[in-house]
Amino acid sequence: MLRYDDQVKMLVAVDCVVMGFDGQELKLLLIKRGFEPERNKWSLMGGFVRSDESFSRAANRILEELTGLTGIYLEQLHAYGNPDRDPVDRTISVAYFALIDITQYEKQLSNTYDAEWVSLSKVPSLIFDHNRMLRQARKEIKYKAANHPILFELLPEKFTLPQLQMLYEAIYEVEFDRRNFSRKVLSTRLLVKTDEKDKESSKKGAFYYRLDKEEYDNKFRAFLNIIPNPDKVI
Amino acid sequence: MLRYDDQVKMLVAVDCVVMGFDGQELKLLLIKRGFEPERNKWSLMGGFVRSDESFSRAANRILEELTGLTGIYLEQLHAYGNPDRDPVDRTISVAYFALIDITQYEKQLSNTYDAEWVSLSKVPSLIFDHNRMLRQARKEIKYKAANHPILFELLPEKFTLPQLQMLYEAIYEVEFDRRNFSRKVLSTRLLVKTDEKDKESSKKGAFYYRLDKEEYDNKFRAFLNIIPNPDKVI
DNA sequence: GCAAAAGTGTTCGGATTACACCCATGT
DNA sequence: ACATGGGTGTAATCCGAACACTTTTGC
Numbered sequence: 057m058l059r060y061d062d063q064v065k066m067l068v069a070v071d072c073v074v075m076g077f078d079g080q081e082l083k084l085l086l087i088k089r090g091f092e093p094e095r096n097k098w099s100l101m102g103g104f105v106r107s108d109e110s111f112s113r114a115a116n117r118i119l120e121e122l123t124g125l126t127g128i129y130l131e132q133l134h135a136y137g138n139p140d141r142d143p144v145d146r147t148i149s150v151a152y153f154a155l156i157d158i159t160q161y162e163k164q165l166s167n168t169y170d171a172e173w174v175s176l177s178k179v180p181s182l183i184f185d186h187n188r189m190l191r192q193a194r195k196e197i198k199y200k201a202a203n204h205p206i207l208f209e210l211l212p213e214k215f216t217l218p219q220l221q222m223l224y225e226a227i228y229e230v231e232f233d234r235r236n237f238s239r240k241v242l243s244t245r246l247l248v249k250t251d252e253k254d255k256e257s258s259k260k261g262a263f264y265y266r267l268d269k270e271e272y273d274n275k276f277r278a279f280l281n282i283i284p285n286p287d288k289v290i
Numbered sequence: 291m292l293r294y295d296d297q298v299k300m301l302v303a304v305d306c307v308v309m310g311f312d313g314q315e316l317k318l319l320l321i322k323r324g325f326e327p328e329r330n331k332w333s334l335m336g337g338f339v340r341s342d343e344s345f346s347r348a349a350n351r352i353l354e355e356l357t358g359l360t361g362i363y364l365e366q367l368h369a370y371g372n373p374d375r376d377p378v379d380r381t382i383s384v385a386y387f388a389l390i391d392i393t394q395y396e397k398q399l400s401n402t403y404d405a406e407w408v409s410l411s412k413v414p415s416l417i418f419d420h421n422r423m424l425r426q427a428r429k430e431i432k433y434k435a436a437n438h439p440i441l442f443e444l445l446p447e448k449f450t451l452p453q454l455q456m457l458y459e460a461i462y463e464v465e466f467d468r469r470n471f472s473r474k475v476l477s478t479r480l481l482v483k484t485d486e487k488d489k490e491s492s493k494k495g496a497f498y499y500r501l502d503k504e505e506y507d508n509k510f511r512a513f514l515n516i517i518p519n520p521d522k523v524i
Numbered sequence: 525g526c527a528a529a530a531g532t533g534t535t536c537g538g539a540t541t542a543c544a545c546c547c548a549t550g551t
Numbered sequence: 552a553c554a555t556g557g558g559t560g561t562a563a564t565c566c567g568a569a570c571a572c573t574t575t576t577g578c
Binding site for chain 4: 469473492494495
Binding site: 217 | 555
């Protein structure tokens with residue numbers, strides 16, 4: 057039997073930066089770590105990769121085990137491998153980020169699991185290098201969302217243009233012109249207007265839109281340029 | 291002593307997609323693998339991560355061991371972890387890509403090492419998932435170079451605008467308008483004109499430019515938009 | 525003189541921006 | 552009726568793309 061001799065083996069973990077939007081602000085899904093070291097400290101959704109698993113399968117499994125969430129948008133972010141990132145044993149971690157619609161999962165979560173949504177402006181100190189992962193994930197999302205329609209993953213199936221704009225404004229921490237924003241978004245042809253209106257947040261009410269799934273799949277990798285003055289914002 | 295029990299440990303490798311430009315076309319640096327399995331098959335520059343090494347240190351060390359190259363531009367590309375990607379043992383790989391100026395290293399290489407430059411249009415079948423890594427690296431470079439000035443790593447210290455344009459055209463496999471290209475590039479203020487001319491490739495001769503190092507560091511992460519019609523090309 | 529490649533200028537059109545006005549509705 | 556937020560329109564501007572002409576020099 058062939059073998060690679062004298063090579064060091066390492067533990068391989070996956071950590072997921074799960075972000076959500078509740079209609080007002082961006083939130084991060086955290087969990088109280090259930091084992092030593094750092095038990096009861098705040099942590100991203102993480103776990104070890106099993107012997108027969110790919111990274112993405114591991115990420116999906118871990119997310120489901122910890123939160124019950126399945127079938128959500130996951131993307132590999134970066135691999136972290138500093139020798140001292142885990143004090144117990146040499147552990148490398150492949151970080152993923154996920155974007156989800158909070159409203160769809162909020163109740164389900166708080167009852168069954170130890171996971172909790174935390175406002176992005178109030179994220180506590182996390183274990184290991186998880187704060188660094190979060191920082192990089194936020195940067196990557198900003199970067200990517202400027203050109204690609206990934207943020208729709210954060211919204212419910214039906215959403216209004218003002219809601220969409222609030223989301224973009226939360227990500228980029230700036231305000232956009234309402235009229236130019238709607239024109240730009242609608243010009244992508246990604247959205248389909250429905251007959252219904254959201255009467256919650258205004259008297260007039262705002263029309264609900266939904267994604268044109270086909271167009272969305274087509275243009276997922278296209279350049280959209282939704283953000284004004286991207287080089288000033290990012 | 292604290293330990294994580296019952297967790298699988300894996301071998302961790304680093305593989306480098308090293309690309310270069312010889313003034314005419316893009317090339318990839320390959321090596322004949324020196325050990326089993328797949329001995330004497332073509333491979334990217336790869337090796338195992340040591341117990342006290344970060345990924346980027348490992349990548350730099352491996353590149354130096356195999357080619358003698360030091361201090362070159364390296365960027366993490368993606369982590370690959372399919373259970374069956376290495377038939378011998380469960381091995382995950384963190385891929386990096388590197389961009390270098392071929393002319394600076396060409397002779398040095400061919401004498402001392404087994405590494406070889408291969409035209410990107412004639413890349414042979416590589417071991418494991420290395421062809422996939424190459425594909426992803428090419429895509430990432432296209433993507434990134436459309437907005438960021440990373441391609442200067444592929445050129446000698448002094449270069450002409452026609453050379454720079456040839457490089458961009460090689461990457462994107464399209465031809466650009468000479469006049470618009472030079473205006474765009476010069477408007478970035480990244481280049482400094484020198485007094486010298488390259489008289490090799492034309493009768494009139496083209497002025498050499500060099501990078502403004504300070505501006506380059508400042509604008510390395512800026513959006514430059516050098517490529518016309520990026521959504522059609524990428 | 526002429527061919528070949530480099531360098532500079534101009535025009536046109538579409539996209540982006542800034543801004544004003546109208547609409548629907550609950551109070 | 553009026554305040555509030557949603558929807559639509561328009562003029563000014565900027566930037567990118569297309570294109571023409573001049574310059575240099577080896578042959």
